[in-house]
Amino acid sequence: MRYAEDHKAQxxxxxxHEAAARFRRDGIGATGLQPLMKALGLTHGGFYxxxxxxxxxxxxALRCAVDQLDExxxxxLAGDVSAETFIDMYLAPEHRDEPEKGxxxxxxxxxxxxxxxxxxITDELINRMLSTLEAGMSAGQGASDKSVMIMSGLVGALVLARSAKDPQLAEHILQTTREQLKQQIINA
Known part of the structure; x- marks a missing residue:
C-alpha cells in the first residue's frame, strides 16, 4: 500500500500531539512508548x-505543548492580558480538570x-509566563520578584488542586489562591 507524500510528517x-497530551495528563514516567503508539494504531518499532x-x-512534545498553549x-484572548485575567484563566476549574490541554x-x-x-523550553515557558504577569501588573518596585511568587503560587495551587480527591477541597485551593494572588497585585 502506498502512503501519501506527507504521511510520515502527519x-x-x-x-x-498524543505524547504532549499524555505527558501533561499522566506524566513522563507513566507514559510508555508502547501504549502511546498503540493508541495511535502504530507499532512500537515505528516510533524510532x-x-x-x-x-x-x-x-x-514539550515544544508542541507550548505551541498548543500559544494557539x-x-x-x-487578543492582545495583552491583565495579571488578574491570567490568574483566573490559570486557576480555572477547566485547567485543573483537563491537564492534557493545559x-x-x-x-x-x-x-x-x-x-x-x-x-x-521550560525556561522559555517560565520566562514567558513571568513576562505576561509583569506586563499585566502596574510597573512598580519588585514587580519581577512578585511575578515569580505569583507564578510559583499558580503552578503549586494547580498541582495541589489536581491531587486533592475531595472536589470541595480542590475548588477551595483554586479559589483561595486566586483571591490571594490577585490581592498581591492590588497591594503592589
Missing part, C-alpha cells in the same frame, strides 16, 4: 522512525528536574 505530528529516543520525544491563548509545568517540570533533564 504521523510524526500525531505522535507529538520518528524519534531517536523517549528523551527526544519529551523535548519535542489556545491567541484564540481566546500548561505542562504542573505535571512535567518536577519530573524533568528529578530526571536531571531541565529543558530550555
Amino acid at each position: 504521523t510524526h505530528q500525531r505522535i507529538l 522512525a520518528h524519534f531517536k529516543s523517549k528523551d527526544d520525544l519529551v523535548e519535542k 489556545a491563548r491567541a484564540a481566546r 500548561c505542562p509545568l504542573p505535571t512535567m517540570s518536577s519530573e524533568l528536574g528529578q530526571r536531571g533533564q531541565p529543558s530550555e
